[in-house]
Amino acid sequence: MAPSPHRAGRVVRVEPAGHRGVTIVSDIRLSARPGQFVMLWVPRADEKPFSLVADNPLTLAVVPVGPVTGRLQQLQPGDPLYVRGPLGRGFSLDGQRPLLVAGGSGAAPLAFLASRLAAAGREVTVALGARSAGELLLVERYQAAAARLWITTEDGSAGERGLVVSVAERLLANGGCDRVYACGPVPMLERVAALCREYGVPGEASYEAYMRCGIGVCGSCDRGDGLLVCRDGPVFDL
Amino acid sequence: MAPSPHRAGRVVRVEPAGHRGVTIVSDIRLSARPGQFVMLWVPRADEKPFSLVADNPLTLAVVPVGPVTGRLQQLQPGDPLYVRGPLGRGFSLDGQRPLLVAGGSGAAPLAFLASRLAAAGREVTVALGARSAGELLLVERYQAAAARLWITTEDGSAGERGLVVSVAERLLANGGCDRVYACGPVPMLERVAALCREYGVPGEASYEAYMRCGIGVCGSCDRGDGLLVCRDGPVFDL
Amino acid sequence: MRDVGLSVELCGVRLRTPFVLAAGVLGTTAALLERVARRGAGAVTAKSCSVRPRRGHPNPTVLPWEGGLINAVGLANPGAAAMVAILADTRRRLAPLGVPLIASVFAEEAGGFGEVVRILEEAEPDFYEVNISCPNVAEELGLPFAADPVQAARATAAVRAATRRPVIVKLSPNVADICAVGRAVVDAGADALAAINTLGPGMLIDIRARTPVLANRVGGLSGPAVRPVAVRCVYDLSRAVAVPIIGMGGVTTGEDAVEMIMAGATAVGVGSAFYQRGMGVLEAMAAEIRAFMQEQGFGCVSEMRGLAHGA
Amino acid sequence: MRDVGLSVELCGVRLRTPFVLAAGVLGTTAALLERVARRGAGAVTAKSCSVRPRRGHPNPTVLPWEGGLINAVGLANPGAAAMVAILADTRRRLAPLGVPLIASVFAEEAGGFGEVVRILEEAEPDFYEVNISCPNVAEELGLPFAADPVQAARATAAVRAATRRPVIVKLSPNVADICAVGRAVVDAGADALAAINTLGPGMLIDIRARTPVLANRVGGLSGPAVRPVAVRCVYDLSRAVAVPIIGMGGVTTGEDAVEMIMAGATAVGVGSAFYQRGMGVLEAMAAEIRAFMQEQGFGCVSEMRGLAHGA
């Protein structure tokens, strides 16, 4: 019986995430699965979807690409924050020897998954990629959670030069992974899906799509096949 | 998310209750405290309060005094029944050696109480009164539940001639009762209240008042002191 | 922690809390009105009354549903002469508590509103509330006065001519443009508005009995389901008129009350919440509103008024 | 047990179930419309479309609240030309399923309704639904056409002149007399009515952000909170006009659907219930309606129609 659908809280800490992004730690306590997201409301401006980097306290990683992300970039400790969620279907925690493949801002939900899986005692392998060193996100969080962390950049400015999918393929070829979790641009996800089929390993991937309601009614987020990214996903089996 | 606030069921059995009343046994399963009531709806006609004689299956005792009770009188097995409830505050079950004082149609809720208390292993004493033998209600139910049953009629046509309150006074004077439960006309309740004070025994009584909503909003059932019979009662401490 | 004050002023009259007992809920007897006043009301409204007694509709007249209540009491009341006694008794009981009394009046045609007020004057209520918005007597009387600015103004003017006490006019949400009605009654002399009366009307059908459940078939909706409509009405009215507004409709918690106040309400009516939360509802809401004000650093209720309209 | 049939006939077109996907809910793409058809819809309605594309309002545009949903999508749509492709693709996908397609049309002025229909004709939808009742664009366009019988009839006549396909006109509950509007559009050529569009509008205020939550400030209410109003509208309309009615507003369970049908609806629209119960909602409701019909000995849906009106 609260007048508003949003939970209100405050920013506790803002850390840089790559050259341009920020990680925002709040005082909002949620209980969520990795891969779920929130609709973040900027009063009098807009409301947009963001994956969780952590649920308790709610932590987001934001890469500036437009008005809302630009404003989130400017947040200071003490500033208010309004979120609706957690929403959507998250990752399973079924991987016993999981391989996480994160490209670009896809790093956010997989960082949450990595720490959840590590906390459950799983040996987590991560392939983390970006265009350049400055776009790598949440490296420390992955370092803390992963048993093995492989970093790639397209320009070679950090880690191996190349695509994160190539690393993933190598790791799958070596065997020892029983489930792949992926998040990143759609072409990357398609390549990961092909690898999963090739190596006979089940995979899950988190997708993005333009969202309005976030709760499966407005029809804005059809993945193209009639599945709703906000409700049937954002995590889908590959 | 059912369209209607009433539970629907059917009449299973109709037994005579006194010369003019009926006991209606239905197939509706409620979970209620003795002293609580239901609003019984007769579609396209009216909705009126009735005490429970039993909750599972829902059983009512009805004395015909007007249109609704007259129609209830005519019910046959298989006829539909619509009730809203249980409503209101019922009796405590605190009496270890309870004395039940029932006058006229006040017999209904105390029959329920008697069987609940007996089921809990309490030794139940009942003083049951009416104007005449034909107005005595639920005698068999009391016989089944009570350790001691005293019957009075004002005209002497059954049991002792006199008022039920006189029997109650005698029983209280003898001692051995630690709580009085009463239901009947207001003058009777007032005399029982006086006895409770005199003998230092706590008492509870069920009141009647004109009801509309049955849920504490319409203000129809003010007992006279700002207490609502439907919600603060119908059972009040004496 | 800073202490927070809950009192508000309505037409120059001080209310200890912003909570006003809504008309038709528990307002039938002096004892009940006193009890609600003791349990945290800033003002209490007696049941709407007409010149002659009305029996109202047969039962069921009030039913709970998942969104709140639906009612078609049909303006049952003992008539103005009997109401004078109830109001006078209530006034005596409320005086030591400092809780003002609102007399609600109703008439079958616009001129009749003046007549009932002239009778009630003897009881000296602190306010009149003009109920032009009851949706439950349409079969008998047609659309409520509140459906038409001209009729609404006429009823208001009749009351205005009959008393010098402050006059509140209660509006219906069941119109395409509530602001037009609000402006019309303010122009006709209303000192304050109350919004909203019940929504709809609505209907519940029992699918096994195959018939509408209310004896009147249709009834007005109240409670949590109507709150967003009530908030919108108060928000819009508070831009359209300059008089204070008693905001009501679904207010169930202290935070709901804050929402109404931020929408622009000066005081907040509470009715159906007595069903959900019982006689302690206003005390609970006072605690909730205080907790919110302390959290947010508000010192008094009026600091919150209209904040949702922005700077 | 007697087998029960769920099919109904709407303007001579057979629907496998009485459930119609309500306009604006999940009706944006051919793939989604097909998916809903496969999951138990008797007919599906595509998102309302106008001649030119509309971006709609900024987010938040749809929010859940305790009574259901509140939305101010603002009629976002890709425009009639793009909609032709979506509708044609949808028709191809639906043909093997035997599920008819309803195209919903909207225009900024009454004449424009004819224009959008003339464009959509190429896609050959099974029905047109004329959305004269969207409450979310009032700031831009003023009161909806459905607020005024004359405007409503004008929009209907424009569509009527543009097509020989069956025309459904969708009404608003936010009027003092919905039957007057219903009669006017039937006189202007409507073959069926849909009732109701969203209620209100309503407003939610976030008391910590101190501002309305929807970017449009106000939005239409739907879901369980509006059901009694919808049932009353359908009940009243079914006495006022002779054409079939698609009853909608808060229908969430099979028993809710029965209530609408007993109020007089021929088919039942379902929108917000996709939020509460997900993609399986229509299948679940079909099972619930069947269980009820078997319990009560009904053999087909039309036996229940209008029963609440009595003999």
Ligand SMILES: Cc1cc2nc3c(=O)[nH]c(=O)nc-3n(C[C@H](O)[C@H](O)[C@H](O)COP(=O)(O)OP(=O)(O)OC[C@H]3O[C@@H](n4cnc5c(N)ncnc54)[C@H](O)[C@@H]3O)c2cc1C
């Ligand atoms: C499930 C999901 C999880 C996401 N998680 C993150 C995250 O953890 N970190 C992060 O930085 N970003 C995330 N995004 C993307 C984020 O929503 C957009 O960056 C943001 O909406 C951009 O808004 P803007 O006003 O800054 O830019 P705009 O100028 O409005 O848009 C820039 C680009 O952002 C995308 N976008 C814009 N609006 C939406 C919308 N309503 N829904 C989806 N995408 C949109 C589009 O690609 C658009 O071209 C996520 C998106 C989804 C769907």
Ligand SMILES: Cc1cc2nc3c(=O)[nH]c(=O)nc-3n(C[C@H](O)[C@H](O)[C@H](O)COP(=O)(O)OP(=O)(O)OC[C@H]3O[C@@H](n4cnc5c(N)ncnc54)[C@H](O)[C@@H]3O)c2cc1C
């Ligand atoms: C808490 C409670 C429990 C009751 N339990 C029983 C019971 O177990 N058995 C039983 O036979 N009766 C019981 N009654 C009384 C019963 O409600 C009335 O007999 C019934 O309402 C009469 O309706 P009618 O149409 O037959 O007669 P009417 O002609 O309508 O009324 C006859 C008399 O019944 C009483 N009455 C009528 N309407 C109401 C009403 N809405 N609320 C309360 N009293 C009313 C009045 O004294 C009235 O004079 C109870 C009443 C209350 C308040």
Ligand SMILES: Cc1cc2nc3c(=O)[nH]c(=O)nc-3n(C[C@H](O)[C@H](O)[C@H](O)COP(=O)(O)O)c2cc1C
């Ligand atoms: C049972 C009941 C009876 C009512 N009777 C009246 C009345 O007599 N006069 C009136 O102006 N409003 C009456 N109302 C409307 C309320 O005063 C109030 O406007 C409405 O219920 C919305 O507030 P709520 O949601 O807090 O109940 C009644 C409401 C209910 C529930």
Ligand SMILES: Cc1cc2nc3c(=O)[nH]c(=O)nc-3n(C[C@H](O)[C@H](O)[C@H](O)COP(=O)(O)O)c2cc1C
């Ligand atoms: C998110 C959303 C968008 C809607 N968009 C439209 C629309 O474009 N055209 C229309 O006629 N009705 C629209 N409606 C109204 C619905 O079609 C329906 O009339 C209303 O929601 C009541 O039904 P419900 O309670 O089952 O949702 C929309 C409703 C919702 C919730």
Ligand code: FES
């Ligand atoms: S964002 Fe509305 S359905 Fe997914």
Ligand code: FES
């Ligand atoms: S019967 Fe309505 S308050 Fe008791």
